[in-house]
Amino acid sequence: MSRILVIVMIVITAALIVAGTAPTREKERTTSPEGTVQAFYGRVKSDDYRGAYSLIASASNVDLNTVYHDIAGRDGSLKTLSRLWRSEARVIAQHGNEAVVRASLEWATAVGTLHENKDLRLVSDNGGWQIVWPKHHEANLPPQVIPVNYLRWDIVHPDSEENEWGAQNAESPHVRITSMNAVEREGKVIILGELVNEDTVPGYVDVQGILLGKDGEQLGEETSFDKISHVLLPKEITPFRIDFDGVHLNQVKKVTLNPTSILVPASADPVIGVLHQQLEKTDSGHTVLKGELMNQSGELVNIPQVLATYYDNSGHVIWISDGYVDQALRPQISVPFAVSVNDDIAPNVHSYRVVVNHYSMDRPSA
Amino acid sequence: MRSRFFIVVILTCFLGAGTLFAAELRLPNKAVAGEGIAIATSGSGDATLYISGPGTAIKRQIKLGDQVQIKGEELRNSGYYLVALKGSDGDNNKELYVAPAAAEKINFLARPSRVPVGQPKVIAGTAFVFDQYENLLIDPTSVTFDLSVPGAPAKVERLTTKDGVAYLQTGSGTKAGPGQFVVSIGNNSVRRVVEETASEPCNLRFKVHKEKEGLIAETDPVRDCSGNPLPDGTIVTFVSTEPGKGRSTVDARIKKGVARAVLPAIPGATISVASGVVLGNEVRWGGGE
Numbered sequence: 001m002s003r004i005l006v007i008v009m010i011v012i013t014a015a016l017i018v019a020g021t022a023p024t025r026e027k028e029r030t031t032s033p034e035g036t037v038q039a040f041y042g043r044v045k046s047d048d049y050r051g052a053y054s055l056i057a058s059a060s061n062v063d064l065n066t067v068y069h070d071i072a073g074r075d076g077s078l079k080t081l082s083r084l085w086r087s088e089a090r091v092i093a094q095h096g097n098e099a100v101v102r103a104s105l106e107w108a109t110a111v112g113t114l115h116e117n118k119d120l121r122l123v124s125d126n127g128g129w130q131i132v133w134p135k136h137h138e139a140n141l142p143p144q145v146i147p148v149n150y151l152r153w154d155i156v157h158p159d160s161e162e163n164e165w166g167a168q169n170a171e172s173p174h175v176r177i178t179s180m181n182a183v184e185r186e187g188k189v190i191i192l193g194e195l196v197n198e199d200t201v202p203g204y205v206d207v208q209g210i211l212l213g214k215d216g217e218q219l220g221e222e223t224s225f226d227k228i229s230h231v232l233l234p235k236e237i238t239p240f241r242i243d244f245d246g247v248h249l250n251q252v253k254k255v256t257l258n259p260t261s262i263l264v265p266a267s268a269d270p271v272i273g274v275l276h277q278q279l280e281k282t283d284s285g286h287t288v289l290k291g292e293l294m295n296q297s298g299e300l301v302n303i304p305q306v307l308a309t310y311y312d313n314s315g316h317v318i319w320i321s322d323g324y325v326d327q328a329l330r331p332q333i334s335v336p337f338a339v340s341v342n343d344d345i346a347p348n349v350h351s352y353r354v355v356v357n358h359y360s361m362d363r364p365s366a
Numbered sequence: 367m368r369s370r371f372f373i374v375v376i377l378t379c380f381l382g383a384g385t386l387f388a389a390e391l392r393l394p395n396k397a398v399a400g401e402g403i404a405i406a407t408s409g410s411g412d413a414t415l416y417i418s419g420p421g422t423a424i425k426r427q428i429k430l431g432d433q434v435q436i437k438g439e440e441l442r443n444s445g446y447y448l449v450a451l452k453g454s455d456g457d458n459n460k461e462l463y464v465a466p467a468a469a470e471k472i473n474f475l476a477r478p479s480r481v482p483v484g485q486p487k488v489i490a491g492t493a494f495v496f497d498q499y500e501n502l503l504i505d506p507t508s509v510t511f512d513l514s515v516p517g518a519p520a521k522v523e524r525l526t527t528k529d530g531v532a533y534l535q536t537g538s539g540t541k542a543g544p545g546q547f548v549v550s551i552g553n554n555s556v557r558r559v560v561e562e563t564a565s566e567p568c569n570l571r572f573k574v575h576k577e578k579e580g581l582i583a584e585t586d587p588v589r590d591c592s593g594n595p596l597p598d599g600t601i602v603t604f605v606s607t608e609p610g611k612g613r614s615t616v617d618a619r620i621k622k623g624v625a626r627a628v629l630p631a632i633p634g635a636t637i638s639v640a641s642g643v644v645l646g647n648e649v650r651w652g653g654g655e
Binding site for chain 2: 151153169170171178196198199200201202233234235236237268269271272273274275276277278291294296332353354355
């Protein structure tokens with residue numbers, strides 16, 4: 001019995017030694033274009049950027065630091081706060097010792113999964129494939145001073161020491177829901193609508209929705225969470241969307257919406273232009289809303305979020321979709337965005353409106 | 367039967383005489399919160415004086431026939447007090463009303479803190495009048511409300527309190543600005559700020575011109591129908607509908623009275639402007655308005 005145990009142990013040890021010292025499977029995989037791309041992103045997943053860099057053809061003429069930032073993001077963008085957790089590679093063209101591979105990547109972020117498709121060109125050299133890293137000609141704004149009248153609102157609160165009875169605080173901004181629509185999709189009830197800040201001061205807004213059933217029972221209570229632009233400047237309009245999982249529209253008798261607003265100190269900057277918005281069909285026949293974001297201020301926007309509202313020909317809100325852009329918005333430099341539109345919604349879209357939420361890290365102190 | 371009747375009559379007279387001869391209390395005709403009073407007693411011997419009223423309970427050992435001084439600091443709360451004297455020759459009690467002192471303090475509720483101009487009956491002011499010891503003045507008191515916005519004539523109203531409260535409801539003026547809402551009684555006044563704000567934009571118009579960074583869309587000074595400039599920071603949305611169904615939008619902020627945005631210079635684009643639910647003019651770039 002003990003002899004069998006010894007033999008088993010020797011076999012396992014030998015297997016582990018072979019596994020540790022034998023040529024890795026990655027090396028075997030670099031003999032094919034998709035294997036090379038998989039190996040590349042496998043190393044990215046394990047934070048082995050130096051190892052990933054070794055799979056890049058020297059003809060790319062790119063340094064490790066550039067490759068690292070191209071993959072892992074820069075300027076505090078969403079990519080810098082995310083992690084690659086799934087990658088797939090598919091050859092979409094191959095001619096002799098050249099190939100194009102589409103890498104479908106999924107990044108885990110704090111705001112959900114970020115999907116990315118990247119087409120990479122590969123060349124074969126001595127039986128192994130290497131990636132020709134695409135050079136990004138990022139527009140760089142020449143050093144300059146961008147004058148900004150830094151508009152902001154501050155609030156004076158009552159003196160807590162005095163605590164005078166009857167002394168009022170500055171009241172919350174007046175907001176109004178201008179439209180509301182309830183739809184059922186993907187097994188859930190979705191409340192769509194728009195909210196306007198009618199006041200002359202900024203506010204932090206949110207919308208709470210409560211669904212009541214036929215017998216008055218509460219079917220669900222949710223908030224708009226990140227499907228709303230929370231900080232609303234005077235006269236600004238935001239879409240909002242509230243999802244109720246596991247509820248069907250025919251169960252709902254009443255919808256109660258409670259918009260809340262809080263007076264907050266706020267800044268009027270940055271101004272982000274949404275340029276060249278257009279509904280387009282992708283190669284796979286799906287509809288996307290594409291465009292460019294242009295930060296017209298001098299302040300870096302780390303994480304932009306696009307919120308798109310779609311209207312039918314009678315002006316009703318029929319859908320709201322959103323998407324986070326994985327690049328930071330540097331001043332005066334446009335960044336592309338794309339938001340998918342459900343295939344059954346797309347034919348009914350008559351017009352649309354895009355707003356941009358922005359998250360900026362604190363400005364460095366002077 | 368007859369003798370029993372006489373006994374009852376004699377006992378009644380005896381007890382009545384006891385009350386008759388009990389120490390007498392003489393209270394001042396008028397007592398004011400915070401002011402001392404003197405209570406005179408009659409009779410002789412020792413007695414205990416009790417005073418109980420709003421938030422007050424006083425017990426004093428006194429000599430009957432002396433005058434008892436109650437300090438002002440012991441009678442700061444206005445209202446009805448019960449003054450009782452308990453002596454060896456009987457009890458006596460009386461009611462004393464302590465009136466509030468002179469009006470000294472105003473609590474002022476002003477609503478709302480912001481209001482658009484030109485709205486009727488939207489501003490409310492409620493004044494509660496107290497003396498220096500926080501006693502509500504029940505007697506009618508004259509109160510002056512003064513609402514003024516810089517550069518506009520002030521609205522002044524004199525009202526009389528009823529049960530200690532004066533209430534004013536008024537409309538907002540036509541000039542925007544930080545309205546100073548002041549209520550005063552004599553030399554005492556309390557100030558609140560009611561910001562009168564510009565209303566919806568009126569006759570929203572813009573022009574475009576080309577510069578090297580693109581098409582510059584700039585509004586005329588954005589004002590409401592009373593001529594008040596909309597506050598800086600108000601969102602003005604420019605929408606450029608480009609040939610080929612593309613479009614560009616910029617949510618510009620009013621700065622120094624005007625909103626300005628940079629749009630792509632695409633010939634044939636139709637540019638429109640809106641602020642909140644108010645639409646402005648339209649300009650066709652490369653085609654004319």
